Each structure stands twice: as structure tokens, then as C-alpha cells.
Amino acid sequence: MPRTLFDKIWDAHIVRPQTAETPAVLYIDLHLIHEVTSPQAFTELRRRGLKVRRPDRTLATMDHSTPTTPRGPDGIIPVVDAQAAAQLRQLEQNCAEFGIPLFALGSEYQGIVHVIGPELGLTQPGMTIVCGDSHTSTHGAFGALAFGIGTSEVAHVLATQCLLQNRPKTMEVRIDGRLGPGVTAKDIILAIIAQYGVGAGTGHVFEYTGETIRALSMEERMTICNMSIEGGARAGMIAPDDTTFEYIAGRPFAPKGKAWDEAVAYWRTLPTDEGAVYDRTITLDASQLKPMITYGTNPGMGMPIDGRIPMPEELPDPAARQALDKALRYMDLRPGQPLLGHKIDVVFLGSCTNSRISDLRLAASILKGRKVADGVRMMVVPGSQQVKKQAEAEGLDKIFRDAGAEWREAGCSACLGMNDDKVPPGKYAVSTSNRNFEGRQGPGARTFLASPLTAVASAIEGVVADPRKYV
Amino acid sequence: MQPISVITGRIVALPVQDIDTDQIIPARYLKVTDKSGLAEGLFYAWRFDADGKPNPDFVLNRPEAQGATILVAGRNFGCGSSREHAPWALQGYGFKAVISPYFADIFRNNALKNGLLTVQVDEDAYQRLVRLFEEDPTAEVTIDLAAQTVTLPDGWQTCFPIDPFTKHCLLHGVDQLGFLLNEEAAIAAYEASHPARVVTTARS
Numbered sequence: 001m002p003r004t005l006f007d008k009i010w011d012a013h014i015v016r017p018q019t020a021e022t023p024a025v026l027y028i029d030l031h032l033i034h035e036v037t038s039p040q041a042f043t044e045l046r047r048r049g050l051k052v053r054r055p056d057r058t059l060a061t062m063d064h065s066t067p068t069t070p071r072g073p074d075g076i077i078p079v080v081d082a083q084a085a086a087q088l089r090q091l092e093q094n095c096a097e098f099g100i101p102l103f104a105l106g107s108e109y110q111g112i113v114h115v116i117g118p119e120l121g122l123t124q125p126g127m128t129i130v131c132g133d134s135h136t137s138t139h140g141a142f143g144a145l146a147f148g149i150g151t152s153e154v155a156h157v158l159a160t161q162c163l164l165q166n167r168p169k170t171m172e173v174r175i176d177g178r179l180g181p182g183v184t185a186k187d188i189i190l191a192i193i194a195q196y197g198v199g200a201g202t203g204h205v206f207e208y209t210g211e212t213i214r215a216l217s218m219e220e221r222m223t224i225c226n227m228s229i230e231g232g233a234r235a236g237m238i239a240p241d242d243t244t245f246e247y248i249a250g251r252p253f254a255p256k257g258k259a260w261d262e263a264v265a266y267w268r269t270l271p272t273d274e275g276a277v278y279d280r281t282i283t284l285d286a287s288q289l290k291p292m293i294t295y296g297t298n299p300g301m302g303m304p305i306d307g308r309i310p311m312p313e314e315l316p317d318p319a320a321r322q323a324l325d326k327a328l329r330y331m332d333l334r335p336g337q338p339l340l341g342h343k344i345d346v347v348f349l350g351s352c353t354n355s356r357i358s359d360l361r362l363a364a365s366i367l368k369g370r371k372v373a374d375g376v377r378m379m380v381v382p383g384s385q386q387v388k389k390q391a392e393a394e395g396l397d398k399i400f401r402d403a404g405a406e407w408r409e410a411g412c413s414a415c416l417g418m419n420d421d422k423v424p425p426g427k428y429a430v431s432t433s434n435r436n437f438e439g440r441q442g443p444g445a446r447t448f449l450a451s452p453l454t455a456v457a458s459a460i461e462g463v464v465a466d467p468r469k470y471v
Numbered sequence: 472m473q474p475i476s477v478i479t480g481r482i483v484a485l486p487v488q489d490i491d492t493d494q495i496i497p498a499r500y501l502k503v504t505d506k507s508g509l510a511e512g513l514f515y516a517w518r519f520d521a522d523g524k525p526n527p528d529f530v531l532n533r534p535e536a537q538g539a540t541i542l543v544a545g546r547n548f549g550c551g552s553s554r555e556h557a558p559w560a561l562q563g564y565g566f567k568a569v570i571s572p573y574f575a576d577i578f579r580n581n582a583l584k585n586g587l588l589t590v591q592v593d594e595d596a597y598q599r600l601v602r603l604f605e606e607d608p609t610a611e612v613t614i615d616l617a618a619q620t621v622t623l624p625d626g627w628q629t630c631f632p633i634d635p636f637t638k639h640c641l642l643h644g645v646d647q648l649g650f651l652l653n654e655e656a657a658i659a660a661y662e663a664s665h666p667a668r669v670v671t672t673a674r675s
Binding site: 012015016020021022023025027029030036037039040043044048050053055056057058059064065081083084086087090101109122124127132133134136148149150151152153155156159160161162164166168198199202203229232234252253255259263298300319320322323326416417418425435437438439440443444 | 486487488489491493494497498499501502503504505506516521545546547550551552553554555573574575576577580581584585634635636639647648650651652654655657658661662665667668669670671672673674
């Protein structure tokens, strides 16, 4: 029977099949952990006297609560927040006690967990990958089954390398058509969520297919898979192809020599078979897309950059009208209002959605020789120490600094308001991150989600700006 | 985990759709290494004003909502992050169950792993519960896990789905990690027949 990419990976990881009474026992190939969602799981292991079953399939980094302030003269990144410092120390202690490799703050491979997995070549096609973080869906760009889990499940994987899982449904997200100038992967995923809603993928795994997806680079594919969870899907996947293999080849943990050839031969068997059936299919015509921006307080409240905020009567039901009203009160915006020309205070270029080297190159290509507008604070936060090093080797840091932007250390930064990087109350930010929830970037912060191109165009003009005039 | 069979209690309705986990518990409360202090951060930005004073208009602060143990909320409750701090905070505050037209997948998993019952009802039942709270906030609702029913004071009843394994675990207090640990032989056999492509995550 023809099978989908999801079916093949699911079937290959069954330790015990699902029955009418019990979920499947699913084997996990790679478990990524960080400081925020793991401490209570280690406590549970200690309470039961358990070991980590496969520390050799587990990798830790520090990213969420870490500062991104520049290093001191001693080369150390100072952690001022005592609670964050204690959490980081706890991770260090847990990794030492249980034998888990850790890339600690400031070390050469430290970075956002979803940036470093692919960068190290640990993220590979056909794998099952989990992490106590909803944006684990990012790794699906490689043709892996990757999803976020809670802390109880982190303990399950630490102790058994397995999870109890009921088989999810599959949804094909088919994207065809050629992208216009200034329209990026970020705009594709924002458009899908705006069109189909933040709950559309609930209970499903997305597989992105179509000619537009095939033409994207790996980093663009990661941006799309990253925000699958914003469409309600725990996982988003893209079939591996030569683009995937070229990206992985030569990375520190990539197979070498004969093992590489065997790996590629296996990976080529993974794409969805002709005639395989998805539970549902949705589509998007990428040729019609414009750069996207959000106006509300969930990622589904998005529109073309030159659009107007919807009127309540254009919405399908009372609950949606009520949600719009609540969102616009929080954002201090009005129905029918355009966002182009709306004054902004902060631009954040970073997060597991858009902090990779290609994002920084794209942003720098427009910012070069220009200035960030007066009164706008622009933070540029590379996704990892490796991205930072590469950007500095290419002189991108100088372009950002010369333009008046801050060049910072690697981490989650202003994406989630749990470290020192925040958007002040009532202020507006154009952000390349993934969530515009109330208070997400700091109490009272108002977020417009957009692509790195739109973020830079807006930084230059000091208002929400259309990036197409710059490309 | 304590077995759960019947939950009877007052409801409080928060009829907002897509309530995300950043609203349930803001990220700045996630710097703990245990489960303490999370109830304090529950719906923080809605419960308190910018000066940290309780917002009298928010439903959880209203006198009639005190002591409620069942939260009724709009569709797609718990969307967003995977933070298990969200169900921990709800439980810490005193909630035993959440009723919604549907839940975000990760939140539902996390809640059920902790014995916070997620009860998925249809739109009609949801609206009925919201109205019930508005009309009589002292009304008690009964959730019967074994029968998979929600019963209102006037006897009106609706059913809710739950997968059989989760139901079994909740009813009998079965420890899911213990269940997985019992699969040791099958896990070892799987590992023996599926060598890892990445031999170790440690840097050589």
C-alpha cells in the first residue's frame, strides 16, 4: 500500500503497535533538552532512582532564559537574573550527573535548540526528534517526525527513549506557484495560518508539498515547518531531496564515507509514495502572495502588508468577532485600518523562526549603507554561536552595527519575554519571531509578526513598511 | 497519581477562543526548577493590572467565581507553547477540569498526564455551560469520567470523548512512566535491531 512520509517514519519507530486499548510505544532517535522544560523531569528521575537510558541520543543547550548581552572583557556572558542563573546551573548539574552532552552558555555550539540540531547535522531525514518545546516542528524540514512535548514526556524519553503516542492524522499542505520579489518563506506560513486558522492542524501532522516548497532552501523550509504549531499541527514535515542532502553533508554529526551513501540511499525511500492518501489536503497559490504581517494577538490574525485590518462583519462567527475586538483593544488598533505607515518602536530580528545565516544575509543586504530610523531599537540576535561566527566572518555584524542595530549573543531573546530582552509595555515591535500573543514579548508588548525583509524595511523607515521597494 | 472518577463542582466561564499558554502562564514564571509559585502567575496579565493590583473585571476575580473547580473556555484552549507549567498553574489554582469545544494537542497531553481533565464538548453544550455560569454561578456541574458525561443541575447531559488508555490511567491512577518502563524488553529488542545513525551526541 502506498504510504506517506509520515507513515514511513511512524511505522519504522514502532516498538509496540497501537491497539484498541493502548497507544503505540514510539521510539525516539534524538532528544533535545534545554533549561526551562527539563528540571522537573530530572527531579522525577531522581525520585524514582532512574538513569537516562540513552544519554548518547540526548543533547542539551541553553537558550530560553539566557541573556544575549555582549560578553564581558573575560569573554563570559554575564547572567544577572538570579533565578535564570539558578536554572542554568541546574541544567549543568543535571547534565553532569546523568552524562548528557551540553553546549552551555557561551560555548562554541550553544544556541537556540532548533538552530543547533540542524546546524550540527544531528537532525536527519527519517528520524523521530522530540524536545520540550513546541517549535520542535522545525526539524521536520529535513523529513523527520519532530514534535514538542511537555515535561512529563521529557521524563518518559529520558528514562525509556520512548513515548506513548496515538497515531495522528495527516494533512497535505500543497503550495504551488512562484514567489514574487520580496515574498519569503515566512510570508508563506503566515498566509497559510491566516487563511486556515490557528486550530486547523489540531490532531494532524502537516506535510508541505508542491513546487514552491521544492524550490526553497533548507533554512526557508525550517521557517515554514517551525510555525506548523501556530497552525495547530504538532509536527510539519517536508520530504527530503537533494537540497536536504547537500545541507547535511559535511556537518559535524553527518554520516561520512560509506555510511553517508547508505544514509542517502535510505533517505531517498522516504518521500510520500504516488497514490498515498492524506486525511485532508489544503492548498495555497504562492504566486498570489504579498509580504504578510499580523495585526492581532495570534498568528492567524494576519494580512498582506498593504491590506486593511478586517471589519468585524467580515468575520464568520461571533466568537471570531469577539476575538478581533479583544485583540484590537490590546493592540490599540481599529478595524479597517491599514498598518503600512504605522509607527514602530522595536525591530527584533531573531528566534528559531528567522535567525539563521540566510536570514541575517538577507536582512544585511538591505540594511547595508542605510540606517535604522531614529527612535527605533533594532535587535539582531543570531540563532547560535556558529551563526554568529559565520556572520562576523562575512562582516554582517558590521553592517548591522553601522546601521545602528544591536548585535547580540545567541539565544531565544525577545521572542518570549523570559530573559532580559523585552519589548516595553504599549510599544510596537515588528518581529521575525513566531508568536504575537498578548504579552509574549514582554508585559503589554504589541507585536507585528513579519519576515526579516519586512522587519528591516520597517526598521529603516521607523514605520511598518513594504519591503518590495528594497528588492 | 490519584485516581479520578467523578468531579463535581462550580464552573467559571472564560468564553474566549484560542487562549494560549502565554496567557495561562507567562514565560517569566517559567524560571523555576520545581512546580512552586505557578498559581500566582495563572492568567497574570488578565488577573492583575500593570501595578499588580487585582483587576476586578476579570472573571476569576469576581466573588461568584471563588471556589470554582471547573474552567469553561473557548475553542482551541491551550494553543501555543509546550509548557507543562500551564496545567500545573491551573491545578495549583484549584482547577480539576477544563471544558472546551477543543484543545490544542500538546496542552491536552500535558493536562491529562497530570490528572487535569480536559473535557471536549460540542458548541451547543459549550454555549449552554457559558449561559449556566452567567445565570447561576453557584450551579454545580458533574463530570463522570467512567460514563464520559457532563451533567448540568437540571439533568441535561452531554458526552465527551477520551481515548481508552488515558481514561484507564486516570480512573485507576496508572503511572504512565511505570507503564513504559515495563516495556524494557521490547525497547531493548527494538534498539538491537535498529542501530543508530548518529552513534553519539557527544562531540568527538
